[in-house]
Amino acid sequence: MTRPHIEPFIDREVPFKKMTLPGFPKGMHYKMLSLDTDTGACSMTVKFEPGYELPPGMSYSEMELFVMSGYIEMEGKKHGPGTYICLPPGVALPAMKMPRGVTGLLFYNHGEPSFVESDADHRLGESDKLIKVNAYQDMQWSSTNFFPATAPGCMVKILKFDERTQAFTFLYCMTPNFWQDNISYHDCAEEAYHIWGTSWMMQFGDLPTGGYFYRPPYINHGAFRCELGTIALGRTDSQLYNHFHFNPWTTVEENRARAGARMLAWKPDLYKWVATGDHNHPADFEFPHAHYDEKGERIFHHHDGGDLDHNHGRPSRPPAAKSRARRK
Amino acid sequence: MPGLIKHKRSREAESWLKKEIAEQKARFRRIEHEMNVVIAKKRDQWIEEFLHNIQTRGYHVHFNMMRKIKPEEIPKKPKRKFKVVF
Numbered sequence: 001m002t003r004p005h006i007e008p009f010i011d012r013e014v015p016f017k018k019m020t021l022p023g024f025p026k027g028m029h030y031k032m033l034s035l036d037t038d039t040g041a042c043s044m045t046v047k048f049e050p051g052y053e054l055p056p057g058m059s060y061s062e063m064e065l066f067v068m069s070g071y072i073e074m075e076g077k078k079h080g081p082g083t084y085i086c087l088p089p090g091v092a093l094p095a096m097k098m099p100r101g102v103t104g105l106l107f108y109n110h111g112e113p114s115f116v117e118s119d120a121d122h123r124l125g126e127s128d129k130l131i132k133v134n135a136y137q138d139m140q141w142s143s144t145n146f147f148p149a150t151a152p153g154c155m156v157k158i159l160k161f162d163e164r165t166q167a168f169t170f171l172y173c174m175t176p177n178f179w180q181d182n183i184s185y186h187d188c189a190e191e192a193y194h195i196w197g198t199s200w201m202m203q204f205g206d207l208p209t210g211g212y213f214y215r216p217p218y219i220n221h222g223a224f225r226c227e228l229g230t231i232a233l234g235r236t237d238s239q240l241y242n243h244f245h246f247n248p249w250t251t252v253e254e255n256r257a258r259a260g261a262r263m264l265a266w267k268p269d270l271y272k273w274v275a276t277g278d279h280n281h282p283a284d285f286e287f288p289h290a291h292y293d294e295k296g297e298r299i300f301h302h303h304d305g306g307d308l309d310h311n312h313g314r315p316s317r318p319p320a321a322k323s324r325a326r327r328k
Numbered sequence: 329m330p331g332l333i334k335h336k337r338s339r340e341a342e343s344w345l346k347k348e349i350a351e352q353k354a355r356f357r358r359i360e361h362e363m364n365v366v367i368a369k370k371r372d373q374w375i376e377e378f379l380h381n382i383q384t385r386g387y388h389v390h391f392n393m394m395r396k397i398k399p400e401e402i403p404k405k406p407k408r409k410f411k412v413v414f
Contacts, residue, residue: 004356005414007363022340037349039332040341062331089333110332112341124333148390164330181381182388202374203412205367219414223378246387247403248375252414 002038003189007213007221008204009033011045011193019046023115027052030106034191034214040112043105043191043214043235050101056094056119061111063087064160064169066135066233068195070102082136084159086169088129090122105193105233131160135171144172148242151180151224166239174199174226183222183245185255188238190215197230202248218255220248364411371412 016029027049035042041061048070067083074096087093089110108114121127133139141155153175160169167188174197183202191214198208202223207213215221243259250258264271337345379402386394 004352006352006356006359007413009355009359020340021344022338032348032352035345035348035352037352040337040345042348060333060335089331110330111335112337112345114335114341122333150391151388152392180388181378181385181394202378203371204363205370216414220412223381244388244390246379246382246397246401248378249403249406249410 003034003036003214003216005214005216005219006034007215007219008207009212010208010210011212012208012210016045016047019113021113021115023057023117024113025052025054033193033212039110041108041110042113043107043193043212044113045193045210045212046102046104046106048098048102048104050099052098052101054096054115055117056092057115057117058090058092058122058125059087059108060089060114060116062089062109064105064107064109064235066105068103068105070098070100072102073097073099079132079134082134084131084133084135084169086129086131086160088126090125091127091130092118092121092125094119107235133159135159139171141173146240146242148244150242151178153178154180165237167235167237168240169233169235172232172234174224174230176227176229178224178226178229180222180224183220183248185218185220185243185259186236186240187217187243187259188236188240189217190234190236190240192232192234194230194232197226197228197232199224199226199230199232216252218252218259220250220255360413363413368410 011031011033014031016031018026019028019030029047029049030044031046033043033045063086065083065085065087067079067081069081071078071080072083073079075094085093106113135157139157139159141157144150144154144156155173155175157171158168159171162168172192178199192212194207194209194211196209198206198211200206201221203221204213243255243262245258260271382397383399383402384396386396389395
């Protein structure tokens with residue numbers, strides 16, 4: 001992921017822009033929160049004008065939508081504030097209407113925003129991965145379940161969890177008079193948008209309603225305060241671990257080195273294996289062990305010198321292609 | 329790549345992306361200046377309060393477990409340039 005550190009950004013300070021990308025019907029407006037400069041993946045606040053209609057269609061990238069106000073009519077049902085949809089790439093959603101307009105958060109996770117009109121799934125679409133839930137009405141708050149955990153008064157609702165990367169999307173809230181006196185950093189990138197409320201961090205000051213951050217790994221944040229309560233939507237790109245400490249002046253490099261040293265202390269055998277100069281291929285037995293995944297996309301693996309993108313002469317074929325060839 | 333179906337990016341998308349990247353660069357520069365320069369003095373004060381609080385009230389180790397930090401454990405501000413936005 002190549003996104004810069006955007007923290008803090010208050011979207012209320014900038015106007016909406018018209019969405020002009022091909023495929024999107026007129027009447028959609030957006031504020032760019034952050035953007036991956038390589039892939040075009042992005043996070044946006046969006047506004048759909050009253051009467052906006054979207055025909056059945058799909059996106060090339062995995063997409064997540066969270067409704068903050070208004071409602072979407074889909075298949076005869078109204079989906080109001082709190083509605084969360086995670087749409088896998090290539091999976092077609094039915095037609096949508098937004099009679100009174102909608103504001104929300106929209107995330108394209110792996111590529112630039114796209115909309116292709118279609119009433120059928122793409123052949124690679126995995127409709128079993130579609131998530132549709134009302135996070136306000138159908139889910140309850142729970143403690144964070146991380147160890148070490150955030151201080152009492154910070155609660156979450158997990159909306160999406162990627163079993164391979166452990167990336168997750170979640171609603172979180174801080175109760176009035178929440179405080180946490182430590183400094184944290186993570187091995188993952190993290191982003192969040194304040195749906196309502198103001199919280200404070202020692203490095204960045206107040207983050208009010210409409211406040212947003214995209215924070216790359218190993219950047220210090222905290223201590224934390226929240227006077228009147230906050231509700232926000234957060235996301236990570238991989239596993240979130242709270243590396244707590246109390247040195248306000250450490251750098252990204254020092255934090256990363258500390259995380260590495262902790263990994264050596266916690267998982268010495270795994271650390272040594274990964275760190276050897278041999279031709280290691282960290283592969284997950286639950287996922288295809290090859291240079292390709294089930295969609296025919298190359299899986300990155302470890303090589304000495306940090307060379308993650310290479311080939312081995314004659315490229316091996318994806319497993320599906322091999323079995324097809326054998327059948328012939 | 330999981331989560332993405334290969335497709336050819338349109339010309340319009342290319343030029344949209346270019347424009348957005350330029351705007352993001354400008355946004356980053358503004359934020360970087362505001363955070364690393366403009367509010368630096370205010371933050372020094374916040375840090376002072378934090379270092380005081382963890383010695384008197386305690387430092388959050390995990391959930392509601394807190395530990396009072398001894399004066400000799402308190403880190404000293406290094407001489408190098410200090411920044412919070414990278």
